[in-house]
Amino acid sequence: MAESPHVDLEIQQKRLHICLACDRLFALTKNCKECGCFVKMKVKYKKSECPLGKWDAEE
Numbered sequence: 001m002a003e004s005p006h007v008d009l010e011i012q013q014k015r016l017h018i019c020l021a022c023d024r025l026f027a028l029t030k031n032c033k034e035c036g037c038f039v040k041m042k043v044k045y046k047k048s049e050c051p052l053g054k055w056d057a058e059e
Contacts, residue, residue, distance in 0.1 A: 007058050015043035015055050
């Protein structure tokens with residue numbers, strides 16, 4: 001059975017909290033101004049990382 005590409009809910013929430021407090025977030029659409037991602041999606045994936053180094057990939 002393949003391993004899930006997602007982090008657990010606790011890590012997702014921690015990452016999202018960091019992103020929502022970041023000054024590089026476009027609040028209206030919840031996009032990162034650095035990488036253009038939709039943070040609500042990006043925080044779910046193990047291989048994702050913040051382009052500013054505020055949180056790392058979980059591998």
